[in-house]
Amino acid sequence: MRRVRSLTLSVFSIILFAVFLNKAPELLNGYWQRILNLIAINAILALSLNLIYGITGMFSLGHAGFMAIGAYVSALLVLSPAQKNAMWILEDIYPWLLNVNAPFIISLILAGLAAAFFGLLVALPVLRLGGDYLGIATLGFAEIIRILITNTARLTNGSLGLKGIPAYTTLFMSWSCLGIVLLCTVCMLRSNFGGVLRAVRDDEVAAKMMGINTFKVKVLAFTLGCFGGGLGGALMGNLITTIDPRMFMITQTYNILMIIVVGGLGSVTGSIIGSFLVTTMLECLRFVENPITVFNINIPGIPGMRMVIFSLLLIVVIIFRREGIMGMREFSWDIFFPKPKHKKVKEESETVLELENVKLRFGGLSAVENLSLKIKRLEIVGLIGPNGAGKTSAFNVISGFYKPTSGTIKFLGKSIGGLRPDEVCRAGMSRTFQNIRLFGHETVLQNVMIGSRVRQKYQWWQSLMPFIFTDVIREDSTAKAQAMNLLEQLGLDEFAEEQASSLPYGAQRRLEIARALATRPKFLLLDEPAAGMNPQESEELMKFIRRLRDEFNLTILLIEHDMKVVMNVCDYIHVLDQGVHIAQGTPDEIRKNPRVIEAYLGAGASEGSAA
16 A cells, blocks of 8 residues: 555656656746756766765765766767768877767667776776775776877867767756666665665675675676766767866766765765755856845856855755755655554574684784684584684684685585685575674664575666566565564564664664574574673573574574673583684583683683692
């Protein structure tokens, strides 16, 4: 009922707007039609950059370069041979380019693909570096493209630019392109793959442990964003009908960033609202640059004053609405109607892990030395030791964050030593972290659904058109039902629509475990689950860990400093000290082991206990 109502209202609104666009040439003069076109084009550019920056969390300053590629590719395809012949004055145009001609729609697609190709070339090397390198590299790339356009006169007509480009960007064309981009973007972001993009933004390490190949996801998001940049540039060129290298300075990227900041980073609705506000305000404020008479006082026009006023208004928005108009929220018809509730489903599992002479060295430092252990199916095993013993390093080697220097790690009889974290997760192993790593801006339900993405079969491109590829809707609704079931089992269903970062500490711990369980693991690594808990919470945790093993058929390996938890919940315990495996046995055997006592309390303590 809720979906039908939202769909009906959306379709009705689209029809109304389509009627308005149809009547716009009669109702509006050419100037305001131009502004309507600019709003649509800026919205496409904002959506594409928001996908890169706001949704996937990669800071890019090169959108002007991708716009330039799109604008020139489209213009060169739609210009007639006669126009090209007359326009190339400094140097002759390449003969193969002279007779190249294509319909406008084809030129738009090829413009987007050309920009996406160059985006892929930039992303593949730079995204491996992480951090702010992408911003620096894309800034340099945009400037390189502009200089290349200026200096390749036979291809681009150099600094003279291209003039007389056919004005194919009509209201129908620009808003139709925006409608398609908007539809594909919304469909993708509403799918579980959209949750994966946001997960990479919120916590890349945790995303890896959910089985997500974060490098592949970031390259994909960046390439898609570049496609939108090329498409927007092509539409812009065919609207203005004249392009030259000076149009694609870094200020173009700043204008798009300004739209995203005003609307809200990560918000699709915000990109549309920001495009409307920024585009119209920049045009409406032009009057302050002309002479004005106020109460018989003549005020001379000041060139550039509209940008000063606009900048002041932007500063006010940032001060009083730092997250932008929409923040990370989206418009929903549900704000006008009361909210309903959700439903349920089930899960299963099994496992075995074997480490043999595993070493991990960082230069001359040995973090783990010849670690050998076997963990049987459905055991709860503890890995303990004093601070700096190498426990977390062992976890990181097992879960794929570090490649072992030597030795073998076998999981379910297959070697996993050296696999990436996402590959380890797909093999059936999941983990939590000592410092809770949730996707804080996502809801509790979305956090758990992101965990289930690793087991879904549909491809990312199918999420652009779920009305054709219905597996997207079916798999996502199953994932949602399973996530709700997990939340109910772990006592978190009442928080399903709450933001993950707003949960109390104990609930965040359970949510992190619920998200790990959504990957359908056979083996669960728990890194200090009792950290920060009071005695009563620790008591509940012990029951909870046993419940996990019994209800989900899990084998569990846990690091824990709370000895009461370890001794009461573990079937078997391994002890590390300075990277060396010094003891193993049942809780009773470990409690009495002199080497363990010495590791924790010093040599004198072990002698005293022996006496």
